[in-house]
Amino acid sequence: MNAYTAPLADMRFVLNHVVGLDRLAGLPGLEVAGEPDLIDQILEEAGRFSAEVLAPLNQPGDQQGARIENGVVRPVAGFAEAYQTWTAAGWNGVPFAPEHGGQGLPWTVSTALWEMWSAANLSFSLCPLLTQAAIDALERHASPEQKAVYLDRLVSGEWTGTMNLTEPQSGTDLGTIRTRSERSGDHYLLRGQKIFITWGDHDMTDNIVHLVLARSPDGPPGTRGLSLFIVPKYLVGEDGRPGVRNDLRPVSIEHKIGIHASPTCVMSYGENGGAVGYLVGEENRGIEYMFVMMNNARMAVGLQGLAVADRAYQQAVEYARERVQGRPVQGADGAAPIIRHPDVRRMLLDMKSQIEAMRGLCYEVSAELDRAVRIEDPQERARSQEMVDLMIPVVKAWCTDVGTAITSTAIQVHGGMGFMEETGVGQHYRDVRITPIYEGTNGVQAMDLLGRKLMRDGGATARRLLDEVRAVADTLGEEDRQLAAFGDRLSAALDATSDAVTWLVETFPADPARASAAAAPFLEMMGLVAGGWMLARGMLQARRLACAPGADAGFLEAKVTTACYFAETHLVRVPALLGPVIGGGSLVMALAEDRF
Secondary structure, three states, rough: OOOOOOOOHHHHHHHHHHHHHHHHHHOOOOHHOHHHHHHHHHHHHHHHHHHHHHHHHHHHHHHHHOOOOOOOOEEEOHHHHHHHHHHHOOHHHHHOOOHOOOOOOOOOHHHHHHHHHHHHOOHHHHHHHHHHHHHHHHHHHHHHHHHHHHHHHHHHHEEEEEEEOOOOOEOOHHHHOOOOOEEEOEEEEEEEEEEEOOOOOOOOOEEEEEEEEOOOOOOOOHOOOOOOOOEEEEEOOOOEEEEEEOOOOEEEEEEOOOOOOOOOOEEEEEOOOOOOEEEEEOOOOOHHHHHHHHHHHHHHHHHHHHHHHHHHHHHHHHHHHHOOOOOOOOOOOOOEEHOOOHHHHHHHHHHHHHHHHHHHHHHHHHHHHHHHHHHOHHHHHHHHHHHHHHHHHHHHHHHHHHHHHHHHHHHHHHHHHOOOHHHHHHHHHHHHHOOOOOOHHHHHHHHHHHHHHHHHHHOHHHHHHHHHHHHHHHHHHOOOOOOOOEEEEEEEEHHHHHHHHHHHHHOOOOHHHHOOOHHHHHHHHHHHHHHHHHHHHHHHHHHHHHHOOOHHHHHHHHHEEEEEHHHHHHHHHHEEEHHHHHHHHHHHOOOOHHHO
């Protein structure tokens, strides 16, 4: 169960032939993207570390779980050593600026690495993931003095970071946050309680930098009165070293159905006078700054859906090859491995096709993020950022919904043994089940896609995306009959999605409740179309690469077969989703509350 092998061949194919990593080399500061041998070495080493260090800790971590002792959270055995090795190798700083000790690699490459970390050990990966999000927020909004104190140590991994939003009475509705701040000289004093704080405490590093959303002293009600504060576990002295313990503590660790090795803490601030905090940016702009962290984390969570799904798929394939059960309907007289049974084969191909679609989408949106950060032309940079903004809720929600379904299918492949804890496949389902919930539930993501992204420009960015997909679909018809059939499926899906965009843009202003009830099926349409787009690009490249000397014909033909299955099984569902978008909303709101 503990075995994990990074899918490096698939990763390279997507990076080099679908996303086009070499095209990022023309962006300022990303020249390294044009060095394929170096990128290969990085991927190989990350794959080795994931397989040999992180994956073996996954099941023991689930069984042991983090614990709290005398007000200190103790990670599971082996995590601290793995973390020190991980940071010493420089993995924490891969996408960050060299001026702060980072390596300046593209986010696209970092995304491939994070797929490996998350697949090998989701609980472990959550600690540096929040650090990464904190770095992103501080790079953009912290003062030079704050950057000097915190950024280098966060980038190196010497210190870790957290994100503190949720409170007992305040889940998605951040406007009800009660944690308050008061000015005290050059800093603020914070008092309040936060819940669901991932890796809110541990003893793996000398300090933890909490980014805390709290109410401003004189701020207006609601989210407009929130500010963002740096609240270190230990106050930093003039020598840059951690000193006196700040007035904060972990009260308890939540008891969860999964990710047991990741301590999810209840955190208390200011029980003895007030926790010292330092304002990030300006007062009353905290929600704006925190969205930098949330968008970073939402992209990473979507990737987690892909990663755990791939881990579960690998285990299902291995089991299906080894488990001898029953006689195939054709081709053999005696008992055979269950992978020869059509229904098991169907489940595996269904998993594989969706994983490849998700991988393409995650990497493509990461490449768009690189362009949004690095393109010098402000108009082009803005266009890339608009596309990133549009697709982040799709990546987060669609990939986690699909990832959860795939891990469930992995249990099904195992049959009755999948329901037994000793096989370990159930852990994948328990771990991944949080991904459609945290960092904004998938219903929130659907509403974000509709209310904030689609409506802010009347669907213009969505239509630009659909036009790009349409260009690829039209190209497929010029290749061969198999690709042309895929193009027909993709074109039909595009027609339905375009109709959905038109209906939602027209309906939302006058009847927002009806349109909102259609947000989730619309997001699914967008995910399926975007996934199909990536597979279509892969098919084209596979056909062209097959003609090259020394080509791996089996690998490339499998790409085409897998994509065609996705078209015949999943893209065909898109036109059917148009009905729930247009007609379902009125029914959702029509049923009286007392009839549920």
